[in-house]
Amino acid sequence: MPTPMPAPSDPWDVQPPNLDLDADTPADPGAHVVPMAFTPTRERPVRLRARPLRDGIRVPDHQHAWAQVAYTPRGVIQIAVADAAWIVPPSRAIWIPPNVMHSLQVNEPSYLRTLYVHPDVVPTGLDHCRVVEVSALLRELIAAIDVPEAALDAPREQLLGALILDELRRASPLPLAVPLPRDKRLLTLCNAMLADPARTWTLDQWARYAGASPRTIGRLFRQELGMSFVQWRQQVVLAQAIPMASKGYPLARIARELGYRSQSAFSAMFKRTFGRTPSEFFATAPDAPSVRADSPINE
Template structure:
């Protein structure tokens, strides 16, 4: 069910539950979409790449961007649809955002404001939502995909087996380009080095495995790291916490979110 957040239709909210493995087919919206994972992990895929959205985090999708969504675990999705004319101008591309406690409360509060006479209150809450979204920290959970056929062959092969540790020189022999040419193409087309892209891939692969309960050591070995320590160092460098701390913090936030949602009764209607 669509839950309107104010009468002019500039912002609306949807709450849906999905089973593990569910897939939302390719589609697009006229509005911007703030896609929030109250529980479970989602993967957003567009022609430009893929984004991993851990529980209690969100992804921003600009208007008109065709996308599909894959669910990992039991997913509780909460979405804000925001009219293009009021969407934050700084958010002009898909990105994963670290949702603040204040924003989570504001979303819940906005849904509670169903009284048609609460126009001023509703407008203030919506304004705060937009300001808070614009100020959220971006997280390095984007995996861009190239158009160049040589880079694409490398990236698709690594997506199939992210643990591979072949060098750029090795890949060059396979795709028919020098390592220097490939390095230049990675920087030009993807804005990062080959090693950075591979680390990004391994990070996005690690999150669903860690959240499913796999040990840090097992995930590290499966993704091609010689030790759990090396994997944890990479994880901390990109996300600011080691894997155990990060997963524990997400669990605490998810528990808090569940408690707050339950206190709201039927304000969120599941579909």
């Protein structure tokens, strides 16, 4: 019988409390309300807001009437919705459709570029959250729209915005989502695995911990999450590896802390998933600005 584990706290916890990246000051009562200057309209359907963010900032559940793209040339952010969570690596972007309740956490000093997209121009097919690759063209388009207001007239903003949306529509999604179940037994198991991804229990051991049979747990993984126990655990490992790699941890340490017997075994799993080695995947993007840990919330 495996040693009982204490009830885990939610590793995707984004319950806030003090700071909000969309507030003008940490104590702003209008938390996570986007300032009017950045609200998309039919005349200006794609607006961009960019600013450095300190680590530890947490934004509670909220939603917008428009879509949102969060892109970090440097730093790691964490997005959670009702049934899934994502850790977004540097130089990737997450697409959030309109009216989707979500929360956010900044895991390390970051430079966040946020695009707000009017619902009238949302491309067909982008009806679910997804993390995507930021192509060289998309990176340059976002940089081109990230200029002072006086240097960007409305017609040019519209043209750049249309190209940005076309690139997002064509962008390759990355398998970085960690789906979360509704069944309480399975959620207990998933939260425990998220809290301790290096624990190498078998399905039988995890099933006993959750108070269900292995057959029931296996069925719930397929029914609620659309994948097997092994596949879901691999998603957890990949998600947990992102902030560790971003902080510069040696690959051998990442593999060890995530329960792999060797660096080569972890690298092989990573390459099978992404088609690139970890070092290639986490290579610093050329446009990554320098961000200090004491950077202010707003520019």
